[in-house]
Amino acid sequence: MNVAIIPAGGQGRRMQSTLRKQFLELAGLPIIVHTLRAFELCSDVEAVILVLPSEDLLIGQKLLDEHNLQKVLPPISGAAERQGSVYCGLQAAERFFGSNIDICVIHDGVRPLVTPPQISQTIAAAKLHRAAICATPVTDTIKRIDADKMIVATIDRTNLYLAQTPQAFDFSLILTAHRLAETAGIKATDDASLVERLGFKVAVVIGSAFNIKITRQEDLNLAEFILKSRESQN
Secondary structure (H helix, E strand, C coil), X not given: CEEXXXXXXXXXXXXXXXXXXXXXXXXXXXXXXXXHHHHHCCCCCCEEEEEECHHHHHHHHHHHHHCCCCCECCCEECCCCHHHHHHHHHHHHHHHHHHHCCEEEEXXXXXXXXXXXXXXXXXXXXXXXXXXXXXXXXXXXXXXXCXXXXXXXXXXXXXXXXXXXXXXXXXXHHHHHHHHHHHHCCCCCCHHHHHHHCCCCCEEEECCCCCCCCCCHHHHHHHHHHHHHHHHHC
């Protein structure tokens, strides 16, 4: 079976909101509901583990009930940081399903525009290579600057990609990678980095520029526009 882990513990400070950003409204629904629906509709995912701050577990369960998200298990408590929350999700998956898990998909709770085909494509690549992520090629010119914000170099953008989620892995591999990182005190900005650290190669599935992460108010506005555009095309 394939299991998804959705860490959703953002504070929303850059949104200047008292609500955590995963609960902010996007096109009439909380952001996290849009994200979970994509996994609910993906036939390649059998179960979803939602990881929330402990104080938000009741809110999360209420949303699951209201929106009939049947694949999503009762939310579990996460850690103070994303990496720790993903590890909590991996440990829960191991408790719930043991050795029955083939591929584990990890996706940011505040990337609500992911589509079921993108999830399936990443899972398929992980089945071939043991590890795969969605990513998009860098199209802007990249500059390196110094402490005074003066340019010191222009970086060749050939073969540079922007990492996204979903990221999908052989379950035993990603669990081992997180467990070793936890023991060694290693911190990484994405899960693929922990697998790379063990010497494994990670495949890239070309993602979408629309698969944005909601961080600021302008991201929320853009996501709303993208959703309306999708609706008008259907």
